[in-house]
Amino acid sequence: MSEQELIRVEGLSRDYGGGDRVVHALREVSFRAGRGELVAVRGRSGAGKTTLLNLIGGLDRPTSGRVWVAGQEVTAASEKELLRLRRDTIGFVFQSFGLVPILSAAENVGVPMRLAKVPAADREQRVSVLLELVGLGGHAAQRPYEMSGGQQQRVAIARSLANDPALLIADEPTGQLDSETGRAVMDLLRAVVRARGMTALVATHDPTLVELADRVLVLRDGRLVEAAEPVPA
Numbered sequence: 001m002s003e004q005e006l007i008r009v010e011g012l013s014r015d016y017g018g019g020d021r022v023v024h025a026l027r028e029v030s031f032r033a034g035r036g037e038l039v040a041v042r043g044r045s046g047a048g049k050t051t052l053l054n055l056i057g058g059l060d061r062p063t064s065g066r067v068w069v070a071g072q073e074v075t076a077a078s079e080k081e082l083l084r085l086r087r088d089t090i091g092f093v094f095q096s097f098g099l100v101p102i103l104s105a106a107e108n109v110g111v112p113m114r115l116a117k118v119p120a121a122d123r124e125q126r127v128s129v130l131l132e133l134v135g136l137g138g139h140a141a142q143r144p145y146e147m148s149g150g151q152q153q154r155v156a157i158a159r160s161l162a163n164d165p166a167l168l169i170a171d172e173p174t175g176q177l178d179s180e181t182g183r184a185v186m187d188l189l190r191a192v193v194r195a196r197g198m199t200a201l202v203a204t205h206d207p208t209l210v211e212l213a214d215r216v217l218v219l220r221d222g223r224l225v226e227a228a229e230p231v232p233a
């Protein structure tokens with residue numbers, strides 16, 4: 001794996017079920033992504049986007065094929081190594097935000113730092129930098145139910161950056177947002193990826209996101225049918 005390569009996927013397949021009812025959710029997918037790239041993953045509902053992201057992030061195991069992230073083989077990692085990888089190397093953003101309802105915005109952002117045993121003083125400082133970064137400097141004490149969907153997703157983005165991951169995996173991050181808010185969240189993701197030199201893999205139906213990507217992977221029925229540079233609008 002070269003220095004510039006962050007993700008390598010080789011012959012990745014995932015079947016669900018078995019016998020007559022087997023679903024080939026992902027079929028022999030291979031691609032590579034470099035450091036600093038924002039890669040959009042497109043495809044219709046059921047095309048295999050979530051399956052692909054979950055396998056790369058070590059949230060699921062493939063039927064066959066291999067994945068490396070930052071030089072580590074995810075598909076060969078033990079559960080303990082996967083925990084470490086998800087804590088230190090990969091940040092996740094989901095469509096449903098996934099914030100802890102009883103915690104404030106600042107506490108939510110601080111959760112991964114607590115898990116990584118970041119000392120309290122460092123934690124506080126890093127939490128406030130991240131909340132500023134996502135434009136929520138004045139909202140640290142608010143709880144998720146006191147925030148709009150777009151604000152909640154911003155908190156989730158700040159949380160995903162807590163341990164300065166090399167890879168950000170976002171599954172339909174704008175799926176629950178109206179188009180204007182979704183665009184703002186996407187612009188934020190684009191800016192964060194640029195500023196931090198991180199790689200992002202973002203599954204989306206949203207055409208505005210695709211415009212912001214460095215590269216677009218298109219899945220159809222579990223196969224990678226296109227791995228193109230985006231066409232300028």
Ligand SMILES: Nc1ncnc2c1ncn2[C@@H]1O[C@H](COP(=O)(O)OP(=O)(O)OP(=O)(O)O)[C@@H](O)[C@H]1O
Nearest residue numbers: 016017023025043044045046047048049050051052
């Ligand atoms: N746990 C599961 N058990 C059985 N089949 C599954 C499971 N998870 C996903 N599938 C099937 O695998 C295929 C790919 O699903 P996946 O969720 O990866 O698609 P997607 O492109 O992310 O779709 P969406 O855009 O709707 O989220 C679909 O046919 C789906 O029904």
